[in-house]
Amino acid sequence: MNDFTQAFEDAGFNIGEMKVLTDCSSDPVAYNAARQIFNRRFHFRPWAIVYPRTAEDVSSLVKFAFQSDRELRVRGGGHDHEGECMATDALVLDMRHMNNATIDHQAHVARIQPGCIFKNLIKVLNENKVGIPHGTCQTVGITGFTLGGGWGPWTRKHGMCCESLVGATIVLGDGSIKTLSDQGTDEEKELLWALRGGGGFSYGIVTELVIKTFPLPETTYKFAATWNMKPALEVLKGWENAIAPGQSPNLLGTNLQIFAKPADNTPIEKSAHDCTFFGYYAGTKEEIEAEIKQWFPNLPPDHLEFFSDEGPDHHLQFSSWELTSHRRRMAIKSGRPLLRDIPLEDDIPAPHKITSRLVNADGLGDEGRKKLIRSLESDLLFEKGEVLGVRAYVTLGAISGPFYANYKPADFPQGSAFPYKDRPYTIQYQVWWDTDRNISPEESEKAGVNLYTNRAMDWLEECRKAEFPQTSGAFISFKDDGVPTETYFMQSYEKLIEIKEKYSRDPENRFRSRKTII
Structure with a gap:
């Protein structure tokens, strides 16, 4: 009997069918696997990881944690970007056995x-x-x-x-x-x-x-439109056209990824970045192609890829929209065909750091767009770092659309605490590294990845602190412990x-x- 189970039962609770993993137990492999979370930047050693099966199990664990003055954490998928679903010496409730x-x-x-x-x-x-x-x-x-x-x-x-x-x-x-x-x-x-x-x-x-x-919908298609080192300002304007109120009701959801790069002296209007417009569309391929021509009449994408809507998971659009594998991206950039051995990347755990803003209700405007693109050019970023797998980019996630355009308090009497109903989109600055499944951490270190991660993180910190009056707030799903809590919840705080x-x-x-x- 491990220390947790003994203490739990001594306190008058029944462990029942709950699985328990503890530090320094007889099953270190299972414990070490269970304590890993999606953001590999964090490594914690909880006192015990317990898998409740019922609400009554959770109730007993809460009572025990509070009676024994034990820090408590709860893990569902483990994707908390700041690792707050896990903690050293804590009692962690892992909910994965409650999965019905x-x-x-x-x-x-x-x-x-x-x-x-x-x-x-x-x-x-x-x-x-x-x-x-x-x-x-x-x-x-x-x-x-x-x-x-x-x-x-x-x-x-x-x-x-x-x-x-x-x-x-x-x-x-x-x-x-x-x-x-x-x-x-x-x-x-x-x-x-x-x-x-x-x-x-x-x-x-x-x-x-x-x-x-x-x-x-009867038919949905997932697509990715890619521009290789094209004027990012024009791509951004086209994407904003696509998500404008009253436009493109069949575009169910979308984000735009723009890669950051080393600073240069190119005028902002001509500053070229790699960009990808990911979309989820209730309609046909032909309709998507026609809409893209309207959104980007003077800057057609270099590559337009559709993803199959066949199979049991066809309404799960992509495994990960932004985390396009390095090999896949290099193939797109070079014009090589996308072979079957370059699949969309799965949700591979990786070290990363994220921060966010939201565009104000009246939009970025010309000056805000320029500021956004300029923020993606920095002396803290290096081409060699990207080649080795240190990826710095921004993801813009559309909020504006038919739902929030028609959001009237009379129709939603209870409403929600989500404070950003009138915002066009989120701005999510991201840095990821060691994300290629074919490169071990040891190989990455030898290749010099560690020479570039800190400075890429400094770039992200600069983006968070920068004066950007066309934006405000932050989105709690893109958690950054450097953002004050009130900023996440604004008028709901x-x-x-x-x-x-x-x-x-x-x-x-x-x-x-x-x-x-x-």
């Missing part, structure tokens, strides 16, 4: 447990011919995604996933299990409002989400604190990490 999802066709909802990741959830949704506003990465967990807002390939059409949350089951700080409904009491409604984009873990531990479903203090039954604020609401 069922579809209620009569109520038009999906009931989803917190351990569901999109790779598995999409199969259930597709089999039932319904969708939810899911995300773009296969191994992201549904709970953190939804509670943070939930941007994805359906956002223009159906909004952030949090907008579709109509019910939940949550374990509060005293271990009580509470079922929330948008038709329930004021307490239920306010807690549910907070879960709609108010961040994860602050208010309790979710054991089930109830999310509205919608019928899937004070109300979220009030709800936390009033309803979470957590007077000592044990549901706490660096970026919880308190």
Whole structure:
């Protein structure tokens, strides 16, 4: 019997069928695999990793953690960019054994447990011919995604996933299990409002989400339009045309990736970057091609690739939109054919750092666009670093579209805590390294990757601190511990604190990490 199990049962709780992994146990391989999270920049050694199977298990673990004064963490998919789902010496609740999802066709909802990741959830949704506003990465967990807002390939059409949350089951700080409904009491409604984009873990531990479903389009296509070292300012303008209010209702969701590069003296209007427009479209290839000609009449893409809508996962658009493998990108740039041995990259864990802003409601304008492109040119970035796999870029994620254009309080009486409903798109600065599955960390170090990562991270810090008046705020799903918490929640911040203090039954604020609401 390990130390955790002994302590848990000595405190009067029943371990039941819960799996437990502990540090210095008889199964170090399993423990070491379980403590790894998606961002390999972080390495923690939790006291115990426990896999609850029921809400009652979660309740017992919460009571035990608080009674024993043990730091608590909760892991769903493990994609928290600042690693706050894991901590050294903490009791970690790994929700991956609570991974059931069922579809209620009569109520038009999906009931989803917190351990569901999109790779598995999409199969259930597709089999039932319904969708939810899911995300773009296969191994992201549904709970953190939804509670943070939930941007994805359906956002223009159906909004952030949090907008579709109509019910939940949550374990509060005293271990009580509470079922929330948008038709329930004021307490239920306010807690549910907070879960709609108010961040994860602050208010309790979710054991089930109830999310509205919608019928899937008969045909959807995923596409990637690529420009190799073309004027990025013109690409940005074309992409903004595509997502403008009232435009392109069949463009369900999209983002634009623009790679950063070493600084040079090129005039901003001619500054060339590698750019990729990723889109998810309810229509035919011919319709997509016609729309692209309208969006980019004077700058057609160098490469336009469509991804099959066949197979059980055809409504899961890409495994990862931005993380195009280095070999694939080099093939596109050189004009070589994309061979079968250069697949889209899976969600491969890798060290990275991310920060974000959002474009103000009235848009970037000419000066803002120039500032954005200029921010992607820096003396802290090096061509050799990129060749070795240090990738620095910005991803712009469209928010504006039919859903938020028609978002009226009368139609959404409960609303959501997500504060950026009127913003055109997110700006997500990213640095990733050691991401090529064919290069071991040892080989990368020998090749000199470590000479470039710190300076690329410094570039990202400069982007975060830069004066950029056409933007404001930050998106909690792109968590950066250097951003003040209030910045993530803006006008919802004070109300979220009030709800936390009033309803979470957590007077000592044990549901706490660096970026919880308190």
